Amino acid sequence: MKSVELFTGAGGLAIGTAMAGFHHLALVERDKHSCHTIRENQQRGIAFVSDWCVHQMDVADFDYSTVNGEIDLLAGGPPCQPFSIGGRHGAHQDSRDMFPRFFQAVRELRPKAFLIENVRGLLRKNFINYFEYITLQLAHPELEPKPDESWVDHLARLERYHNSSISDDLGYRITFRLLNAADYGVPQKRSRVFIVGFRSDLNTNWSFPEPTNTKEALIWHKWVTGEYWEKHSISSKNRPEMPSKLRSRLERFGPNLLGTMAAPWCTIRDAISDLPPPENVDIAASIPNHVYNPGARSYPGHTGSPLDEPAKTLKAGVHGVPGGENMLALPTGEVRYFTVREAARLQTFPSDYYFPCTWGESMRQIGNAVPVSLAYIIASSIRDHLHEVCHKDTGSGKLYNKSTVRSK
Structure with missing residues (x-):
């Protein structure tokens, strides 16, 4: 299965998804030190890393047209400082908020599924409206903000669209949950928000793996x-x-x-x-x-x-x-x-x-980083679900191709 990862960091999420069977066509990371870590491990021939195509650049500068074929999974952890309990938590007012770049990637790549990890501060009461804004944009990525439209006005427009009977050319079913890594065998009490979306045409009924x-x-x-x-x-x-x-x-x-x-x-x-x-x-x-x-x-x-x-x-x-x-x-x-x-x-x-x-x-x-074993557990569940729904619909003509769907 083909994948693309944004905000790769030192590779925790990417290793976990690779272990689950996803082949990364591109990984994008701006930080030179993190890229150095990945390249050092490539030179050492470390499993799951050696064939990665790492692009050391800002996500905003990445050309998605260079990615060939349909993408099964888009994954990434947009920088968490805007929402971190320990940081300045400026949310949408913080220039480090990279969620808009992830929305752009979803629009351009049209992956069958996506996986996002972020800090639990994303669910703070102060950010509840902005979190709804994030999930609604992920659900309807083609409904972009208009020039000079505030995020609050865009949220209202997204809410009206979401509650209407209009069908998307490109839409996603969104599921999110706050997970404690310790509940999945990680030797660390680490609570993080995970957001998973499956493309609406797949007609999925997915849920997070239960704690072990x-x-x-x-x-x-x-x-x-x-x-x-x-x-x-x-x-x-x-x-x-x-x-x-x-x-x-x-x-x-x-x-x-x-x-x-x-x-x-x-x-x-x-x-x-x-x-x-x-x-x-x-x-x-x-x-x-x-x-x-x-x-x-x-x-x-x-x-x-x-x-x-x-x-x-x-x-x-x-x-x-x-x-x-x-x-x-x-x-x-x-x-x-x-x-x-x-x-x-x-x-x-x-x-x-x-x-x-x-x-x-x-x-x-x-x-x-995302704990590798937790990334593997979630990505494996996504992989299994994609196998199930895609094999079920093979030859039915129901699944569309990214090159044939029109843009709004």
């Missing part, structure tokens, strides 16, 4: 069965005490309160237990990117991520580098920065994926 992992199951494996500690060969005397609030809860309601059906959340220890402590320089030096970075300290609001929990959200920029969200809190009470290799594990990058830049720049790229 739970906090309750992790509690069960730690404090009821002890399986978690046994898996990591932690003796009884070296295990931490059960939190008092949880003890009271279990004593009052019993262990059945937690349930045991799902798999447990994955923890930092699960993700990095096979890596030697980076302080042991002689041993750690043999592992790419596993370099100790001194100077970590704990302060209010930046206390690090406990070893036996999923990590707090890894962050990029001044809000996380340096910062507690990029620190490990050890059972001894000490804290230290995650190495680049550890952070990459927490974002589920392949173990041989290399980050050639400085610690700060690498952490920025990793913090901005």
Whole structure:
């Protein structure tokens, strides 16, 4: 299946969609450091990356007519700073809002499906009208804003059109959900908005994959069965005490309160237990990117991520580098920065994926990425659905081709 990706960054989403079976005809990324990371991995022959065609340029300058054939998936994570809770969150008033460029790509490529990832701040109450504006433009990408038309007036026009009986030449069915990566086996509590659209002529009835992992199951494996500690060969005397609030809860309601059906959340220890402590320089030096970075300290609001929990959200920029969200809190009470290799594990990058830049720049790229395994889960579901609907309609004449559909 053919795909195009915008705002590629260091490649987390692109690797996940490639693993799911999508072949990228073009990937567009402006940042030279992120492009350097991808090219370094291409030179190393890393799987799923070696044949990528990377365009180092602004998305606004990319010529979509150079992409041949019908595109099955358009994917990307438009820059999130306009909506980030930690940033200036200017939304539509922020020059970094790249959603209009994604709308343009949908109009020009007419993909069968698209996948967008963005920060949870996109769902803030302050942005609710603009989020509706985003979803309606994605649903009706050919209904462009008129010259000098404000986004509020354009939203009203989109609402009237959406509620009318007029059929689109190009329309999409939109589904969105706020997902916590930890609920899908990622060793990180990372909540992000995902928006998926399927072209209306496909007549799809798609929904997001259901979560596979739970906090309750992790509690069960730690404090009821002890399986978690046994898996990591932690003796009884070296295990931490059960939190008092949880003890009271279990004593009052019993262990059945937690349930045991799902798999447990994955923890930092699960993700990095096979890596030697980076302080042991002689041993750690043999592992790419596993370099100790001194100077970590704990302060209010930046206390690090406990070893036996999923990590707090890894962050990029001044809000996380340096910062507690990029620190490990050890059972001894000490804290230290995650190495680049550890952070990459927490974002589920392949173990041989290399980050050639400085610690700060690498952490920025990793913090901005989509967890690879979560991208794979969602993209696999999209792929399966496309296979199903396209095989069903093969030869029926129902599916139109991007070269034959007129523009409004």
